[in-house]
Amino acid sequence: MNKTSFILKNLIQDYQQRVDQALEQIISNTSNIASELHQAMHYSIFNGGKRVRPLLVYLTGKALNTPAEHLDSPACAVELIHCYSLIHDDMPAMDDDDLRRGKATCHKQFSEATALLAGDALQTLAFETLACEALACESPARNNSSDNYLSDAQKLLMIRALSHASGAAGMAGGQAIDLAATGAQNMSLEELKVMHEHKTGALIRASVQLGALSVIDIEQEKLNALDNYAGNIGLSFQIKDDILDIESDTQTLGKQQGADIELNKVTYPALLGLDGARKMALECHHKALASLEDFDQNADPLRWLSEYIITRQH
Numbered sequence: 001m002n003k004t005s006f007i008l009k010n011l012i013q014d015y016q017q018r019v020d021q022a023l024e025q026i027i028s029n030t031s032n033i034a035s036e037l038h039q040a041m042h043y044s045i046f047n048g049g050k051r052v053r054p055l056l057v058y059l060t061g062k063a064l065n066t067p068a069e070h071l072d073s074p075a076c077a078v079e080l081i082h083c084y085s086l087i088h089d090d091m092p093a094m095d096d097d098d099l100r101r102g103k104a105t106c107h108k109q110f111s112e113a114t115a116l117l118a119g120d121a122l123q124t125l126a127f128e129t130l131a132c133e134a135l136a137c138e139s140p141a142r143n144n145s146s147d148n149y150l151s152d153a154q155k156l157l158m159i160r161a162l163s164h165a166s167g168a169a170g171m172a173g174g175q176a177i178d179l180a181a182t183g184a185q186n187m188s189l190e191e192l193k194v195m196h197e198h199k200t201g202a203l204i205r206a207s208v209q210l211g212a213l214s215v216i217d218i219e220q221e222k223l224n225a226l227d228n229y230a231g232n233i234g235l236s237f238q239i240k241d242d243i244l245d246i247e248s249d250t251q252t253l254g255k256q257q258g259a260d261i262e263l264n265k266v267t268y269p270a271l272l273g274l275d276g277a278r279k280m281a282l283e284c285h286h287k288a289l290a291s292l293e294d295f296d297q298n299a300d301p302l303r304w305l306s307e308y309i310i311t312r313q314h
Helices: 001-028 035-045 054-063 072-090 114-133 152-166 171-181 189-212 220-246 267-293 297-311
Strands: none
Touching: 001 035, 001 054, 001 072, 001 114, 001 171, 001 297, 035 072, 035 114, 054 072, 054 189, 054 220, 054 297, 072 114, 072 152, 072 171, 072 189, 114 152, 152 171, 152 189, 171 189, 189 220, 189 267, 220 297, 267 297
16 A cells, blocks of 8 residues: 555545544434434444545545534535435335445335435434534534634535535436436437436535535635536546446445446446546546646645545445
8 A cells, every 4th residue: 555545544534433423423313213213314324335425525624724623514414415315216216226335225124114214314414414503503513613613604505505416406306317217228428427417426516515615715716626626526436336337246336236237227338338438537537636736735635535436446
């Protein structure tokens, strides 16, 4: 392992532990609700996720010299949205998956009704977490030193960014396009990109936006550059997922290998071939790096993360 990989690995572990502790505190506040619902929520949050989206919140904040304690609430909120989306995506009405991160999916571990409710509860908990930040009210994810740190306008922009990325103009819309396109053979490369810009890319972009919006009076040029970075890594992330669905195995992936092929889904390798898909992912990586050329060494972890995305094995 080279020095860069070692530094990134340690940084990722530190932030993963940080967000896990904050998420544990948040979810513990729901323990007084129906027992099975609480168990399903906890199960879905702590089933081995890589925490890429909260990591992006923290690393973006780091690039802009924002203290980590100002990033805990948005980091937790974006991960709660991600967890909710995976529960619903795995259900029989959607992708009908049995495995997620090497474990039984929520509806298999509990029931379809409980899984549906757990997803709903995690989604609303995400916005409650951000709202507590906005209202400066008591929340396990908040650090009191962040009181009045951001303007009311910035706090509302955070809520808007996450809600926009989660709804019809983002994740939900992308999933609807995906469902409609399953089995279709005439989807173009541009149509595929549009689908994944919504389904996968929107929440990745929101993660970077939340980190950037934690900075007082951030310049629009920096926001634009970071958004361009996020768009490119979001695309490379999906391309790599499509490649791994072909090249990897079920045990390594933690989900059924070849699921996209079995469902007759259009993927980047299907349209471009494996070599073409790899080339496109590498081009996205280079564009992501170019977006950060005006940032100093504090943005190096974002640069390293872009490389990790296209070289990961699961």
